[in-house]
Amino acid sequence: xxxxxxxxxxxxxxxxxxxxxxxxxxxxxxxxxxxxxxxxxxxxxxxxxxxxxxxxxxxxxxxxxxxxxxxxxxxxxxxxxxxxxxxxxxxxxxxxxxxxxxxxxxxxxxxxxxxxxxxxxxxxxxxxxxxxxxxxxxxxxxxxxxxxxxxxxxxxxxxxxxxxxxxxxxxxxxxxxxxxxxxxxxxxxxxxxxxxxxxxxxxxxxxxxxxxxxxxxxxxxxxxxxxxxxxxxxxxxxxxxxxxxxxxxxxxxxxxxxxxxxxxxxxxxxxxxxxxxxxxxxxxxxxxxxxxxxxxxxxxxxxxxxxxxxxxxxxxxxxxxxxxxxxxxxxxxxxxxxxxxxxxxxxxxxxxxxxxxxxxxxxxxxxxxxxxxxxxxxxxxxxxxxxxxxxxxxxxxxxxxxxxxxxxxxxxxxxxxxxxxxxxxxxxxxxxxxxxxxxxxxxxxxxxxxxxxxxxxxxxxxxxxxxxxxxxxxxxxxxxxxxx
Amino acid sequence: xxxxxxxxxxxxxxxxxxxxxxxxxxxxxxxxxxxxxxxxxxxxxxxxxxxxxxxxxxxxxxxxxxxxxxxxxxxxxxxxxxxxxxxxxxxxxxxxxxxxxxxxxxxxxxxxxxxxxxxxxxxxxxxxxxxxxxxxxxxxxxxxxxx
Numbered sequence: 001x002x003x004x005x006x007x008x009x010x011x012x013x014x015x016x017x018x019x020x021x022x023x024x025x026x027x028x029x030x031x032x033x034x035x036x037x038x039x040x041x042x043x044x045x046x047x048x049x050x051x052x053x054x055x056x057x058x059x060x061x062x063x064x065x066x067x068x069x070x071x072x073x074x075x076x077x078x079x080x081x082x083x084x085x086x087x088x089x090x091x092x093x094x095x096x097x098x099x100x101x102x103x104x105x106x107x108x109x110x111x112x113x114x115x116x117x118x119x120x121x122x123x124x125x126x127x128x129x130x131x132x133x134x135x136x137x138x139x140x141x142x143x144x145x146x147x148x149x150x151x152x153x154x155x156x157x158x159x160x161x162x163x164x165x166x167x168x169x170x171x172x173x174x175x176x177x178x179x180x181x182x183x184x185x186x187x188x189x190x191x192x193x194x195x196x197x198x199x200x201x202x203x204x205x206x207x208x209x210x211x212x213x214x215x216x217x218x219x220x221x222x223x224x225x226x227x228x229x230x231x232x233x234x235x236x237x238x239x240x241x242x243x244x245x246x247x248x249x250x251x252x253x254x255x256x257x258x259x260x261x262x263x264x265x266x267x268x269x270x271x272x273x274x275x276x277x278x279x280x281x282x283x284x285x286x287x288x289x290x291x292x293x294x295x296x297x298x299x300x301x302x303x304x305x306x307x308x309x310x311x312x313x314x315x316x317x318x319x320x321x322x323x324x325x326x327x328x329x330x331x332x333x334x335x336x337x338x339x340x341x342x343x344x345x346x347x348x349x350x351x352x353x354x355x356x357x358x359x360x361x362x363x364x365x366x367x368x369x370x371x372x373x374x375x376x377x378x379x380x381x382x383x384x385x386x387x388x389x390x391x392x393x394x395x396x397x398x399x400x401x402x403x404x405x406x407x408x409x410x411x412x413x414x415x416x417x418x419x420x421x422x423x424x425x426x427x428x429x430x431x432x433x434x435x436x437x438x439x440x441x442x443x444x445x446x447x448x449x450x451x452x453x454x455x456x457x458x459x460x461x462x463x464x465x466x467x468x469x470x471x472x473x474x475x476x477x478x479x480x481x482x483x484x
Numbered sequence: 485x486x487x488x489x490x491x492x493x494x495x496x497x498x499x500x501x502x503x504x505x506x507x508x509x510x511x512x513x514x515x516x517x518x519x520x521x522x523x524x525x526x527x528x529x530x531x532x533x534x535x536x537x538x539x540x541x542x543x544x545x546x547x548x549x550x551x552x553x554x555x556x557x558x559x560x561x562x563x564x565x566x567x568x569x570x571x572x573x574x575x576x577x578x579x580x581x582x583x584x585x586x587x588x589x590x591x592x593x594x595x596x597x598x599x600x601x602x603x604x605x606x607x608x609x610x611x612x613x614x615x616x617x618x619x620x621x622x623x624x625x626x627x628x629x630x631x
Contacts, residue, residue: 255582259607260501266609267508295607 012211015204019197026193033186040179048106050100051165057093058161060086061118065154068125080129090118105166114160121153168383225284246344247305258298261469262291293440297428299444304427311353315478320347320407323357324382331365336367340378347384347398348405351478360450361409363443364470368411370437371468379412387473393456393471403476404456410469415462424460454478490514495521496528496564497582498556505609506551506582520544521530525559528552529567532574540602547577549623552599554583554590559577562594567599569598596610 033062064086071079094115101107132138265287324344330336335342342365350357365380372378387404398404416424416431423429424449430441451458455475462468493510497503503521510519522528528550531538537559538544552566554561561581568574578600583590586604594602603619623629 253582255607259584259605260505262607263505263612264501268507270609465620 009211012207015200015207019200019204022193022197022200026190026197028195029064029189030186035184036182037179040182043175043177044172046100047168047175050097051168051172053070053093053100054161054164054168057090057097058158060089060093061157061161064090064125068128072128072132075132075136083129087122094118097155103165104171104214107164110160110164110167112403114157114164117153117160121157125152143198145308154220161337190435192338208398216222244309247301251305254298255295258291258295262288262295265291286469297440300440300446301427304442304446304449307356307359307446307453310453316354318352318354318357319349319363320357320384323354324361327358327362327365331362331369332367334369338372338378340369340372340380342380343382345381347382347407348476350405350454351476356450356454360447360472363447364409367443367470368409368413368468369470370439371411371413371415373412373414376412381408383408383410391473397452398473399455399475404473405476407472407474408469410467411473412467415464415466415468416460417464418462421460421462425458442472468471489624490518491548491620491629492545493519493549493551493619495519495551495582496523496525496556496561497521497551497553497555498523499553500603502553505612506616509560509609509612510620512613513620520547522602524556525561525564525567528564529559530624532571548629549600550577550579551582551619552579554581554585554594560595562563565594565597575608578623578629585605 064083067079067083067086070076071083087240092113098108098111098115101111128138189338266282269284269288270430276284321344324347328342328344359393361382369378384405387406389400391406392398392400392402420431424431427445427446428441428446430437432438448458451472451474453479457473458470460468460470491514493514495503495506497506507516507519507521520531522531529535530608531544532546534541534544552561552565556564559567561583565579565581568577568579575598579598580601581590581599582596582603582605584605591602603615606615
């Protein structure tokens, strides 16, 4: 029934899980990318801050240079005030910059060098100012070599500042590039994951749709099949009922003329016995005997047709031990007549009608007593155990998912040949002549019918001289009770 | 016991053989004229209501008990029983169902309808004699009947 083209519930599950994983991974990547963007934005801002402050620092250095120059040339005190302010500004900015570039070893070195140069320069300026204040001018203070020194000190500062700017500019460019890359990557990543998720989502949706369609188709087919099965069961039930009705009516109607044959031959016998010529009496006896036998056959047939009826209201749990004990009491006379020994083991609880199980065991026990060996005391054993699964598997009518009892009724009687093991259960089948053993051969047929009706199986094992064993397999629970 | 007089029995039976056997069986215990036969339910009701040809009271006296077969042509046993038991005049006559059926439904319905006994026709003549003896014994010697 399973169509390979249709997706299985497993496939649908896998698609759904993949979709979920993609959405989670996509969200993760997007979040991570957003984090990178934030990081680089901050880094770029940081770098531009460093660059700006470096510019300011350089401006204050330049201002200081021009202030000292102004003072040397004019000797005006206000230049010195500006000079001091520039010194403080430069110092503050330098400290700030050193703090900002804490994580960058190259810049730390550069700023350290710059601080050294600035300090040296400040010392030179301070010396110049002190000389100027003492002498009123700088005559004799500046010699060509010192002038060279002054020039090279400023150049060196400028070089270091340029170097610092270079490093920061490179950093700025790198970080801006990374930021741009991340910003450009984000929509691409989100888009890609969205496309994947939507695709897989669509596949999942389609799979579910297909799966449901297949399911509905299977359901429809199943209900059609069930409908058909129901019809057939009904048909079978009807035909069974008709057959039973037929057997009942036939045997019933057959009894009518038979009753009259018996009655009139009785009447004939009563009035004319001993008065008939020749073999008249013998023929009359034969008629009576044949009619009697036919009556038994019809009675048995009637009983057989009744045994097949399932009467739901009569089905209940039956304690076999009780049934067997009661039955043995009923046939006690026959048991004593034969001097038979009957052993009954622990028997289970089964399901069905009490009277029927009584009939089953009565049939089996009377059978064993009837077919006992003439010179041996009959011994009959009734035992029960759980049926093995190997045994259950042998019978197609048994349900392998169910548990079954195996009840054995064995005797030490004359037994029968293996090839007759099935024949003995057929209606009116006999293995022995009527003169040897009485009976119509209906007992075991009825027994089988009852056992099969209650969801079980009965079969016989034997070989001549070893006695017979009747094996009854019955379910732990009633099928009829289960179905209702 | 000396006051007892033979009971008058009316048998409703369509089957000639059964009729003959029943009459033969009653012959042992009852005088011939005490047992009368009718063939179906209609005839039974005509007899009881004295409709011609049953208007001769001497020839067709009112029965003390009725033996009623269930399966009869025309008016069946159950219909006849219903009519007898719904008639003020007739309902006091005990009706014994005497039939081949041993159907539990038949037994229950006929008792509910007011029949007094239910007997299944026996298989042999000897048994039939026993049954007729018992009927005669019970209804003429054991119980008291309305007049």
